Amino acid sequence: MLETLGLLANGFTIVFEPQNLALIIAGCALGLFIGAMPGLGSVNGVAILLPLTFLVPPTGAVIFLAAIYYGAMYGGAISSIMLGIPGASTAVATTFDGRPLAKLGMADKALTAAAVASFVGGSISVVLFTFFAPPLAHVALVFGSPETFALMMLAFATFIGLGGDDIFKTLFSICIGLVLSAVGFDIISGEPRLILWDITGFLHGVNFLVLAIGIYGIGEMIWTVEEHNLGGGKSMLSEATVTVKRTIANLRELLSSWRATVMGSFLGYFVGILPAAGATPGSLMAYGIAKQISKNPEEFGKGALEGVCAPEAANNAASTGSMLPMLTLGIPGSPTTAILLGGMVIWGLEPGPRLFIDHSEFVWGLIASLYAANLFAVIIMLIFIPVFIKILKTPFTILAPIIFILCLIGGYAPTQSMHDVWLMVVFGIVGYLMRKLDYPLAPAVLAIVLGPLAEPALRQSLLISDGEFSIFFTRIYAGPIMVTAIILLFLPVLKIGYDKFRHRPA
Amino acid sequence: MSVRTAELLMALTMGAFSIYLMYKSAELPIGWIDGEGPGGGAWPFWLATIMLVSCVGILFNWFRRHGPIANSEKAYIESRVLMDIGAVALSLIVTVGLFSFIGIYGALPLFLIFYLRFLGKHSWRLTTTLAIGIPVLIFYFFEVTLKIILPKGITEPLFIPLYKIFF
Known part of the structure; x- marks a missing residue:
């Protein structure tokens, strides 16, 4: 406990270095902006901007990206409330009551509630994070290859068991991500592998960023072009009057929603830890529960403050929660943290529990930066609400080409190869076409990041056991993890069987 | 379809x-x-x-x-957006294709002009400002600050004096 506080204090000394502080503030502001733009969320921002972080050391880079992640969670509420369009999928639940409040002329109240609830959610979860992470990492230190592989199976199984998408399409998405990560060289024999159509560009493999920017940059923008009809649809921006006096009055009124906010924070944090769940389902669940425990459930959907507080607290808490498995186990809890994990590999860090020992300043710098980012994001949001509302008026046809250009250069920068830029455009277009058919794409991004870690884990495990798969079931930690994974894998089948049984004609 | x-x-x-x-x-x-x-x-x-x-x-x-x-018998991509999406996708492909020939600083202004003026119907003033301003910012950020050399194609000789100033 005391040791943790000491490490955290060290983290703060890193955070308060002028450059890192500047990175946090810039990251929060950028994240708020990205979150506020309809169609762009934290995952898009982090994917597109990761190549820009090559300039700073790893700690600064991860602090910057984590601040974007945080800022985007705050920012998502802005367009949910002002436009009625979720700024990111994580802010869908915020539209349910945020939009009605805005229509009643209380947009400022809804925005203040969103900011404060986000702050509470972020604060509670970051404290939980601080005290959960070191023991978990400590346990994980004894993990060998079988445990690592079992954990990865668990991560993928959550997508199938809890993701709610078509099982075959989810399975396809996971496997294609893993296969793409196997392109290049066989790490053990050193032979070239899967050089598709004998194009030499595949010799250096498929960089996870190429897939991530392809899907979350180019594919997402094409998706948005379709939804916005090239900006033809006029926005229905609400008006908001923001004065200091009104803000203080709004803050007072918020006290009555504390139950929903605290519930949302805890729920969001624990849902966020699960790879397939994360901020979107977390916030939707929080909304549902807030309605059930509310004294005035009939007000939900008509402009209940609790209906804004619960999901906003939950989505911020979930974003912190998803970092827990990423830092301690090397298994990302969300697509955004998958990209952060991929970034760590680029920066030369080996993800996993040893990070806490080998790169203590990186880990604690990141954790301390979450405290700081949380504080800065709420301050920036409360002060600059009018500015963000103005930004929402920027036509999409100005923003879109700029984002496309950032994507193209972002795809080129890591490897400086035109092959990767072409591949990224192909992934973007194919990803868009697949997304239209409800293929989930997040599992593929998670898989391409985890692939290079999963394959050696599997091969080493099998080498230890001389080819016996029982090694994954007989070890003290690997066994229960693997069994949980298998139960999750068969959950959809069990559910179908149960439904059939229940609806059986008597 | x-x-x-x-x-x-x-x-x-x-x-x-x-x-x-x-x-x-x-x-x-x-x-x-x-x-x-x-x-x-x-x-x-x-x-x-x-x-x-x-x-x-x-x-x-x-x-x-x-x-x-x-x-679902609905249209896969509705005809009202098919043109827009086609134009965006095609302009991206052409832009990337041009990277290797006329370089990034030739291709990006063309892409911006096409997108802003012809797809977005913005004024010429805004279009030219961004078509010149964004490539200049990119040059400063990526090439000067990050030292990532972007593809120039046949425009390479034009940049030699600039390299002398910044590197």
Whole structure:
């Protein structure tokens, strides 16, 4: 406990270095902006901007990206409330009551509630994070290859068991991500592998960023072009009057929603830890529960403050929660943290529990930066609400080409190869076409990041056991993890069987 | 093309791609090698096999019309947005194609002019400001600050004086 506080204090000394502080503030502001733009969320921002972080050391880079992640969670509420369009999928639940409040002329109240609830959610979860992470990492230190592989199976199984998408399409998405990560060289024999159509560009493999920017940059923008009809649809921006006096009055009124906010924070944090769940389902669940425990459930959907507080607290808490498995186990809890994990590999860090020992300043710098980012994001949001509302008026046809250009250069920068830029455009277009058919794409991004870690884990495990798969079931930690994974894998089948049984004609 | 037809075509294409991946993986040993464990091709081979099985599953659901996608007779991409999406996708492909010939600083202004002026219908003033301003910012940020040299194509000689100033 005391040791943790000491490490955290060290983290703060890193955070308060002028450059890192500047990175946090810039990251929060950028994240708020990205979150506020309809169609762009934290995952898009982090994917597109990761190549820009090559300039700073790893700690600064991860602090910057984590601040974007945080800022985007705050920012998502802005367009949910002002436009009625979720700024990111994580802010869908915020539209349910945020939009009605805005229509009643209380947009400022809804925005203040969103900011404060986000702050509470972020604060509670970051404290939980601080005290959960070191023991978990400590346990994980004894993990060998079988445990690592079992954990990865668990991560993928959550997508199938809890993701709610078509099982075959989810399975396809996971496997294609893993296969793409196997392109290049066989790490053990050193032979070239899967050089598709004998194009030499595949010799250096498929960089996870190429897939991530392809899907979350180019594919997402094409998706948005379709939804916005090239900006033809006029926005229905609400008006908001923001004065200091009104803000203080709004803050007072918020006290009555504390139950929903605290519930949302805890729920969001624990849902966020699960790879397939994360901020979107977390916030939707929080909304549902807030309605059930509310004294005035009939007000939900008509402009209940609790209906804004619960999901906003939950989505911020979930974003912190998803970092827990990423830092301690090397298994990302969300697509955004998958990209952060991929970034760590680029920066030369080996993800996993040893990070806490080998790169203590990186880990604690990141954790301390979450405290700081949380504080800065709420301050920036409360002060600059009018500015963000103005930004929402920027036509999409100005923003879109700029984002496309950032994507193209972002795809080129890591490897400086035109092959990767072409591949990224192909992934973007194919990803868009697949997304239209409800293929989930997040599992593929998670898989391409985890692939290079999963394959050696599997091969080493099998080498230890001389080819016996029982090694994954007989070890003290690997066994229960693997069994949980298998139960999750068969959950959809069990559910179908149960439904059939229940609806059986008597 | 209806969503239902697109679903069939996508599953068939991805199924064929899975078979190709299985074939490519098998170029390396996919069986057990004594003392080395599974061969280098085993991991991608079995994953590609699962991909193929998934595609067969998707096709099976398609035939028995299971789920909303397999039943949807709506247009896959509505005609009102098809032109927009086509224009955006094509302009991206042309821009990337031009990178190698007239360089990034030739291609990006053209892309911006096309997008802002012809797709976005913005004023010429805004269009030219951004078409010049954004490439200049990119040069400063990526080439001067990050030292990442972007493709120039035939415009390379024009940049030699600039390199002398900044490097």
